Amino acid sequence: MRIRAITLRILQQFIHDKRTMALMFIAPLLVLSLMSLVFNGDAYEPKIGVAPGAAVFSTALEAQKAEITGYDNDESGNAALQAGDIDAYITMKGTTPEIMLEGSNPAANRAVMMALQEAMQSLQPSAAGSVQNQPQISYLYGAEDMKTIDRFGPIMIGVFVFFFVFLIAGVSFLRERTTGTLERLLSTPLKRWEIVLGYVCGFGIFTVFQALLISWFSIQVLGIMMAGSFGYVLLMTLLLSMSALTLGTLLSAFAANELQMIQFIPLVIVPQIFLSGLFPLDTLPLWLQRVGLATPIYYGAQALMDIMIRGKGWNDIALDVFMLIGFSLLFMLLNVLALRKHRKM
Amino acid sequence: MKQANPVITVTHVDRAFGSKKVLKDITLQVEHAETFGILGPSGSGKTTLVKLLTGIDEVTSGEINVLGVRMPKLAMLQQIGYMAQSDALYTELSAKENLEFFASLYGLKGGNRTRRIRDVMELVNLQEHLRKRVDQYSGGMKRRLSLAIALLHEPPLLLLDEPTVGIDPVLRQSIWKELKALNHKGTTIVLTTHVMDEAEKCGRLAMIRDGVLLAVDTPAGLLQATGSSTIEEAFLYYGGVRP
Ligand SMILES: Nc1ncnc2c1ncn2[C@@H]1O[C@H](COP(=O)(O)OP(=O)(O)OP(=O)(O)O)[C@@H](O)[C@H]1O
Ligand SMILES: [Mg+2]
Numbered sequence: 194m195r196i197r198a199i200t201l202r203i204l205q206q207f208i209h210d211k212r213t214m215a216l217m218f219i220a221p222l223l224v225l226s227l228m229s230l231v232f233n234g235d236a237y238e239p240k241i242g243v244a245p246g247a248a249v250f251s252t253a254l255e256a257q258k259a260e261i262t263g264y265d266n267d268e269s270g271n272a273a274l275q276a277g278d279i280d281a282y283i284t285m286k287g288t289t290p291e292i293m294l295e296g297s298n299p300a301a302n303r304a305v306m307m308a309l310q311e312a313m314q315s316l317q318p319s320a321a322g323s324v325q326n327q328p329q330i331s332y333l334y335g336a337e338d339m340k341t342i343d344r345f346g347p348i349m350i351g352v353f354v355f356f357f358v359f360l361i362a363g364v365s366f367l368r369e370r371t372t373g374t375l376e377r378l379l380s381t382p383l384k385r386w387e388i389v390l391g392y393v394c395g396f397g398i399f400t401v402f403q404a405l406l407i408s409w410f411s412i413q414v415l416g417i418m419m420a421g422s423f424g425y426v427l428l429m430t431l432l433l434s435m436s437a438l439t440l441g442t443l444l445s446a447f448a449a450n451e452l453q454m455i456q457f458i459p460l461v462i463v464p465q466i467f468l469s470g471l472f473p474l475d476t477l478p479l480w481l482q483r484v485g486l487a488t489p490i491y492y493g494a495q496a497l498m499d500i501m502i503r504g505k506g507w508n509d510i511a512l513d514v515f516m517l518i519g520f521s522l523l524f525m526l527l528n529v530l531a532l533r534k535h536r537k538m
Numbered sequence: 539m540k541q542a543n544p545v546i547t548v549t550h551v552d553r554a555f556g557s558k559k560v561l562k563d564i565t566l567q568v569e570h571a572e573t574f575g576i577l578g579p580s581g582s583g584k585t586t587l588v589k590l591l592t593g594i595d596e597v598t599s600g601e602i603n604v605l606g607v608r609m610p611k612l613a614m615l616q617q618i619g620y621m622a623q624s625d626a627l628y629t630e631l632s633a634k635e636n637l638e639f640f641a642s643l644y645g646l647k648g649g650n651r652t653r654r655i656r657d658v659m660e661l662v663n664l665q666e667h668l669r670k671r672v673d674q675y676s677g678g679m680k681r682r683l684s685l686a687i688a689l690l691h692e693p694p695l696l697l698l699d700e701p702t703v704g705i706d707p708v709l710r711q712s713i714w715k716e717l718k719a720l721n722h723k724g725t726t727i728v729l730t731t732h733v734m735d736e737a738e739k740c741g742r743l744a745m746i747r748d749g750v751l752l753a754v755d756t757p758a759g760l761l762q763a764t765g766s767s768t769i770e771e772a773f774l775y776y777g778g779v780r781p
Contacts, residue, residue, distance in 0.1 A: 377626035380592050381643040382615040537595050538612045 296335035346417035347497035363441030420504030439524035551600030660683030
């Protein structure tokens with residue numbers, strides 16, 4: 194009897210909380226569809242650049258579904274490789290093919306090597322005469338022994354920083370509302386933007402330490418590949434925390450309790466993870482790639498990969514830095530507006 | 539120091555949440571340095587009215603002026619000491635930390651801040667528990683701490699939403715004594731209550747029921763006008779329960 198009463202009460206609570214109910218049914222569908230899009234995307238088609246001397250490979254590689262671009266000289270080829278426009282660049286040195294891999298993505302490396310192997314075997318005997326030796330392989334970034342974690346590491350740093358700051362800042366701002374202290378704050382001459390900024394500063398200090406700890410741990414303890422400057426890694430994790438903090442406090446305005454705050458994870462965090470570059474984005478439908486461009490984790494992850502794997506500096510991460518600052522400012526502004534719900538002035 | 543202008547004027551005020559009218563055509567005035575009680579049963583709209591007076595909430599129609607200023611007005615919050623019905627305290631902090639935090643919000647600094655904190659904690663008789671964490675406070679202690687915070691910045695107007703709930707009779711008496719002392723110093727106090735015997739201590743009383751103002755008068759005046767011997771009877775009379 195008592196059990197029945199409890200069962201009934203829980204069902205009633207669900208019926209009153211339509212959001213939770215919707216989440217239980219819709220969120221898994223959302224996450225599953227994202228996963229299927231990511232994993233069932235067409236097989237990755239490597240983009241290979243070909244030097245004039247190595248044109249002999251073009252047709253054979255194209256037959257392997259590789260996307261071939263011919264370059265007039267090695268400078269333009271190497272530039273494209275550095276910019277990440279192509280995954281590999283093939284030149285000929287005498288009768289030895291030389292392959293330079295971009296190297297930062299193990300999945301792309303594999304795709305290139307596979308296409309190349311097949312292509313070599315299918316070369317016409319007439320052409321085969323000019324290609325006698327085994328190809329020489331080198332890496333622009335990364336290395337042959339680059340592990341998957343080296344690729345995922347920078348992204349996961351971004352993801353975890355974002356996730357925890359989002360949740361903790363969001364919940365604590367939410368509790369401010371549910372315990373009545375927000376109303377109490379709003380009955381003092383405090384301005385709305387001062388509350389928002391106060392939160393940014395208070396949590397900002399914590400996130401500095403958090404960023405330090407996570408970056409240090411990943412690089413020193415986990416030994417994730419680190420080609421660039423530690424200062425930039427710190428800067429990016431900090432900016433990412435800032436955007437998570439401002440987004441969390443903003444969204445807490447739309448949650449009635451802690452549980453509803455947690456419901457934002459599959460809606461706000463998980464899709465960002467999938468679109469962050471953890472998996473090749475080229476295979477996703479174009480509209481979904483665009484969605485990725487509107488998420489903070491994407492920029493944080495791109496910049497962290499540039500710094501940690503490719504050892505790049507300010508010029509290459511500047512855009513990501515400004516995007517994250519922009520996101521944070523936007524979320525703060527929206528939060529000041531959202532607080533109008535509680536006090537108009 | 540008699541002041542000609544009333545501290546609060548409420549003129550034909552309505553407040554509706556959606557289609558539900560919670561306050562209907564309220565008109566009243568609160569004079570300088572008086573204790574003005576708002577008496578009414580649960581759900582009658584007392585808290586809603588007090589929030590309108592603070593300016594946190596806005597009227598649907600009508601007008602509220604506090605100290606001659608049309609509400610809501612941010613700068614007026616410096617003049618108001620507000621004690622909410624539910625204790626809005628940071629329970630994971632100590633009483634001292636709570637007081638310091640709110641004191642800073644009102645711009646109190648240094649020695650002045652320390653002195654005010656000591657004064658208000660003495661006033662609510664919590665000086666020994668200054669360093670205790672608020673989650674170790676009893677319900678009545680939290681209530682008193684909330685009152686102490688409302689008094690911190692020496693506001694000329696106090697808005698107290700059920701200030702003495704959960705406080706024992708002895709302490710309640712001493713708090714009333716302090717409130718009266720504040721009145722003498724020129725502080726205007728508006729408080730809500732649904733405890734009848736407490737209502738008698740107010741200088742004037744507003745009786746409110748279902749968002750309608752039934753009567754405003756001194757407790758003695760209300761008794762006389764209704765021919766009742768207790769405030770409770772007077773209240774029932776206005777509510778139409780008693781002929
Ligand atoms: N934000 C709101 N949205 C909708 N209705 C509200 C809201 N706030 C209060 N009400 C309604 O307004 C009416 C008056 O509420 P109020 O809190 O002012 O009562 P009260 O007199 O303070 O009661 P109590 O003595 O129990 O504290 C109630 O019917 C309540 O349901
Ligand atoms: Mg109330």
